[in-house]
Amino acid sequence: MNKKTNIAEIARIAGVSTATVSYVINDLDKVSEKTKQRIRKIMADLDYIPSLNARSLSNGQTKLIGVTLPLIAPSDTTGSLLETNPFFAEYLGEIHKVISAYEYDLLLSGIQSKGKYKNWIKSRGLDGIILLGYYPTDIYEEVKALNIPTVLTDVYESYAHDFHSINTDDIEGSYLATKHMIELGHKKIGFVGGNIQESPIHNNRYLGYGKAMLEANLTINNDYVFETLTTFEGGVTLANRLMAGKVDLTALIVDADIVALGVMKTCQDAGKKIPEELSIVGFDDIQAASFTSPGLTTIRQFISKKGEIAANLIMKDILANTRTTESKTVKSQLIIRGSTCPISQSKKK
Amino acid sequence: MNKKTNIAEIARIAGVSTATVSYVINDLDKVSEKTKQRIRKIMADLDYIPSLNARSLSNGQTKLIGVTLPLIAPSDTTGSLLETNPFFAEYLGEIHKVISAYEYDLLLSGIQSKGKYKNWIKSRGLDGIILLGYYPTDIYEEVKALNIPTVLTDVYESYAHDFHSINTDDIEGSYLATKHMIELGHKKIGFVGGNIQESPIHNNRYLGYGKAMLEANLTINNDYVFETLTTFEGGVTLANRLMAGKVDLTALIVDADIVALGVMKTCQDAGKKIPEELSIVGFDDIQAASFTSPGLTTIRQFISKKGEIAANLIMKDILANTRTTESKTVKSQLIIRGSTCPISQSKKK
């Protein structure tokens, strides 16, 4: 019925060349305003929309940004990850908001096996990519070879400097959390983190804890440092271990909200009062942190800020056709809710 | 340095025509296995990846699925929506999981103003689109005219039958929730919903409530039916109203978890015991529903199931080049956690 109208059709009707129509589409100054108007009218009447695909093929720009989310285990999928970590939705949403203003679109992917990732980018001809999280080193080699605008988020390894790099001030955040507990009078303060040895991000959060403890002349008791999976269940498991083991902590610095929430619920379900019997501070400020009673005191990561910066860095390089590398650190902030209280209050129990 | 290798380059090196290379890329039976092997080797050696863009232009398939999320108010953005409704991340993730198995990619969008949406789809040449939620009628007219595989989720209007359509069994879900309360001995059961008049989805949930009440010979007191915004704050506001107004409800059917969580936290913060003083059941089973203490009893929507079905319906039509219209209803399920208890227990207060 409606055979796709193309640029040739418009040109024919307008009695001009396809070049002229193209100039109008791109609003170049090469065409008189009068002609432009006339051609625009024809395009509108025929409901003509230029094919981005064809434009891409000839000018080499797809106006597509790839956004990649991490998968921990091979069996994981972007799906399950999006489902379990509320963090990502917020990040994604903000990126979309920024790039769509430039008429760019967002193409979603998980990380595929080694070679496949690079091939995906090449085959789609992505104009830029944004990676969230930490991947095997090979991935970065591949990506670097591609030489397209790239931003990394939450990567601390040295090669992060080969790309745009955005991080949260993890040390500072954790320091603030710990200092908060100290100011409340706590001395027996535990730390719960992900893989502290292997993951720089968790290690940094541990360092912030240590910094605050040292500053207050509190010794770091190794029995007060715990590693968990960064999941709700990780928190549940830890809480049960803690309650079984009679650890005499009064405060807990947990380096991810999702874990902190698992700890809190498990304690509460077991009849342990939060914060009276145990003060808890989390990290991230995910949405659910404000849903619980008491609300979770936490370190807010400005996730949408990170998304916004990521998107803007990408767009800047794309628009200027440059390959710069900037490192940005996003400040974190202590959000005090109900899960922490002064030690004096806890003693009343 | 590395000028992009293309099909011509491969053909030249292999001493064959570009057609033959193309046949190999598409693994057609037109080429001898021996030649295939040889050409594949050359492609691998040169790290050659065919441009999907170019392929799209000539065969008319982009292997791109557009996924569109709703915006309530004009000022809203996909960003803010993704941030506030955990529902979407799960849905998105599942769609991605399915389509990526077919080497399709997911292009994210919000809904733009009227004409722009159609233009977006045309300009990108999307092979199919999935719309989540309800939009102005014009949108559906536009989409229908496009005549591409389309699936709608959570749309009850009659024109939904012009497309693939997926719904949750809202009436049944709400019925189950209400029946659960009745079986626990509650009689003064309130209903909290979104815009019941205007939104079929909320209306259906209201109907399910009514059905269960009627069946149990309980009269529906209009003072027991409340409308709220479908947000956490909506729940907070309602809870404050309820507590100020001395409404003597013992149970509340809330037609969205996010609202139910707002109600629950507000009550708890005010010292009201959940479920002893008020039993609450939600709807959706968002992730945070299991994070609170007590956990929120709710009606689970199999959101990932919906995403999976949506993706499969789209892929089926795309692969077979058909334009079918199926309507699927996804069952919901009562998930009992701690926010509901027998009326006898509540009387003990």
Added chain:
DNA sequence: CTGAAAGCGCTTACAG
């Protein structure tokens, strides 16, 4: 089993 060539719908020097 393989190839020559037109075509997909644009853009872009180049020429006038």
Added chain:
DNA sequence: CTGAAAGCGCTTACAG
């Protein structure tokens, strides 16, 4: 200010 024509990197009848 406008046009003729090559080119982007593929696919696909058609012919052999």
